[in-house]
Amino acid sequence: MTEQNDNQPQQPQQPAQPQQPPQGGQPQNGILNKIQELGQTNVPDMDQSNIHCITIVGQIEGHTQLPPQNKTTKYEHIIPQLVAAEQNPKIEGLLLILNTVGGDVEAGLAIAEMISSMSKPTVTLVLGGGHSIGVPIAVSADHSYIAETATMTIHPVRLTGLVIGVPQTFEYLDKMQERVISFVTKNSGIEEEKFKELMLSKGNLTRDIGTNVVGTDAVSYGLINEVGGIGPALQKLNQLISDNKPAQKDLMQ
Template sequence: MPESVPMGQEQPSVAENIEKLGQTSPITDESNVYCLTIVGQIEGHLVLPPQNKTTKYEHIIPQLVAAEQSERIEGVLIILNTVGGDVEAGLAIAEMIASLSKPTVTLVLGGGHSIGVPIAVASNYSFIAESATMTIHPIRLNGLVIGVPQSFEYLEKMQERVTRFITAHSRISEETLKQLMLTTGELARDIGTTVVGRDAVDYGLIDEIGGLGQAMRKMYELIARDRETRPRGVLQ
């Protein structure tokens, strides 16, 4: 017979968690894969309005550090559905993911737009859903911009950083990437290109079309390979 739980100490049911929090209780005690979600708009130097769905830069970095330090975690799955956001914050997150010593897999669901593109390609292997999209366009500046050469030089250098990162972590060529960035007529009032799932793979941005099941299978494959090459005693 199962032990009874004292009055007032009942654990909330899954249904209650969904109703109150909008989510189920995360299953972390048995999993060796850490799931990191990047959704909405990436918040960096400026605090976004409260009605915006945001992924805060200062929240993501400690999670990545904790996953890297944990002996139990053997892989990190990054799930994206983002419109982009702060360029420096997004690029810093991408650099952190790329520098992890543990296997990483990214999965683009819905969208991986703007500065979400470097994050999507930062992992060891990337997937995109058939219906997901990625918007590729030049860096934009919001707010007051001082019209001096230094401002445009800074913008150009930042664009070079993003372009260099994307081409270094995917199969797309710099020429093709710049061509997609500077396309006119596809985006309303702007330049750039929106690529859908299959196109992202054909261009070499993303490795494969797939969903959660395929991403998890690839993750376990990378973990198994990592166990074979990792020195004994590093991960038990």
């Protein structure tokens, strides 16, 4: 065992080096926040793409927070993205991809109204399903696509499967249903009577009323413009962007 020399000069302590974020991207906590808040690992870099893509998946969450095990799309996350896409000059078109079971009626209509009022070209693509209040969102764009195997459920507005005993509640739901019908028929090629017929059809859905519409049927009814996937949707959006540029130049002059 050796003795230490007390007269030996002590080595000066090196200052602690600041921790550097991982190379090749953002800090790990930033990526986790984007996954939790927007369901995306990386927000598209607008310097590289003139198209912004928004996904609407799971259940559309409105004023009431859903249980954590539910996969949701929060309208307070979608609306700021729509505003940012509208005012960002580098974004020339918007692509919305839907695979939703529906959800809050007012939140869904709010999203659909914002999409339909955008000045930039918009295209929607239904993959898997665009059910319930997802129908107005699907038809809100300038052009809509649906996958051949995708489905759309059209049914009346309702709160639960229970009988509604309060007349005021029934009147409120009836007015809300009229808003949905008016928006869908205004923004698609389907006739109002046909849409109501699909909505109030009996025997199509088990122990319920409504209709489950498959991809090709949605096009034949005039609800959706075309059957197709991501390729045709992007081609159409780029075509709309090209057609929109002369109109934008005329407005600037």
